[in-house]
Amino acid sequence: MGESLNSGYVFEPSLQDITTRTFRLRYSTAGDCYYRQWNDDVCPQVASMQRLEAGLVASESIEWNMADGKAFINLAATESGFVSWKIDLVGTGLVFDSVALRAVNDEQYGGQVIYQLVGDKEKASLPGLLGGKEVVSTEELAGSKTLTFTIFLNGKSEKCRIFPSPSADLVYCPFDIKATLKTPRRAHDSPYVGDLLIGIKFVGESEHRELSSRRRSIDVGIKRGALRVLVVGGSNLTSVNMLSEKSDPYVKCYLLPDASKSTKCKTSVKRKELNPSWNEELLFDGISYTDLKNGALEIWVMDWNIAMKNRPIGACRLSLGRANAPAGENGEGRQRASIFPWMDSSQSEAAQWREALERQGEWIYCWHALRDNMTPGHG
Structure with a gap:
């Protein structure tokens, strides 16, 4: 039949x-x-x-x-x-x-x-x-x-x-x-410096309690959760070490607009590697949906150096983009975008952030072409 x-x-x-x-x-x-x-x-x-x-x-x-x-x-x-x-x-x-x-x-x-x-x-x-x-x-x-x-x-x-x-x-x-x-190359004239694979997942209050070893106070009317960031790996990273064809890359992240040490996380260093594999999870807890909607995750791939200052290899910034910048007192969100220069996410960066907010509790993975000349938004 x-x-x-x-x-x-x-x-x-x-x-x-x-x-x-x-x-x-x-x-x-x-x-x-x-x-x-x-x-x-x-x-x-x-x-x-x-x-x-x-x-x-x-x-x-x-x-x-x-x-x-x-x-x-x-x-x-x-x-x-x-x-x-x-x-x-x-x-x-x-x-x-x-x-x-x-x-x-x-x-x-x-x-x-x-x-x-x-x-x-x-x-x-x-x-x-x-x-x-x-x-x-x-x-x-x-x-x-x-x-x-x-x-x-x-x-x-x-x-x-x-x-x-x-x-x-x-x-x-x-x-x-x-x-x-x-991975398609970025349309602008910035040099290609490599790609980074990132997974993000926004979890609600119940799963956040399981992730965190301590209970945080929750504001009335605001459900708080956690942002989980999985740094999977990099590909074809450019060496910025003048003395070697290899780099010692690591990844550091900031949650904007609050770029204090409490919102800074980083991975381990991978020695002499241009195609590093980390598979390391970073956790930002006590975070609300509104925090993420009005904020950004700034990600830097750095070259570690024991003798000199660590140098950036490239970066990306995940947010909803300038069209969704936090509104001012009169609701002029786009006009105030210049006040929030870190909400400058590319199409793929904004798409991953939006998907994570819309599909809470799910891992969203995306490759990003690293920016060569991104202006830091963390001060």
Whole structure:
């Protein structure tokens, strides 16, 4: 018996995908499940989700079936339909670089199968997939933040079958999207000095109590929580050490506008490293939603030096941006933006801050291209 498919799922990269700047999505017809690992290993016990429809953006007139020792996705004769998947990188600071795609169909049934791969603004031509048996690679969608793959099926007087697989072969994946990701360069003329991967999470009062070893007083009408900052790692950092091709980087953070020592946190130093991995969590507790809405997190990647003053490698600043600067007595928020020069976040910086406020209790990860000449907002 066939099973009707209908869903609306969108795939987002995992922390591992974001860290390694890679993404892979495979579907095993025999196992009726998806795999997300970058390597070729498969294991039904660790499949990301079961059933084809669990990962579809949309579907119509399509059903999973099994017959004559084969598993396949079926479209009955005289009908038309489609299946579609979407991958969303928005909010990660990453875009697609190159995409390799395999999607196999069974040509012996004669139905028409058309493949479409669409980015933010462009469509990639897929002539190699007309027969449905080749892997095609494309860089036409480089720079896109979203990717949607759709298969249109037209049965006419014949049946359509896609993703055929031996029914006992759980390893074979007739559908496979494999993409490399990259951090887009900043549009201004500032030199490129490296990238930094940061995770932030704003937690409410209840989780804050579990994180903090002491109870803080809570103002009437104001719920207080905590801001958790995970410094994951850096990439392609520029060396600012005149005596070495390597740096000794560490990260320090300030919570603005209060830039006192009580709101300063820093990581350990990674010696002689331009691609450091920290995976260290910094905690700002006793923080309210309003504090973060009207404030900013200033992040500096520094080069430690035992003999001289530590030098900055690059920086970024997370806030809602100047359009949301705290309003003055007469509500003139934008006019007062010049008073708060530290609310100058770029699009990706502001997007991560906004997502953290809107999705409280969730980790939000994003790569940031470090600024070479950021003016300190902490005095």
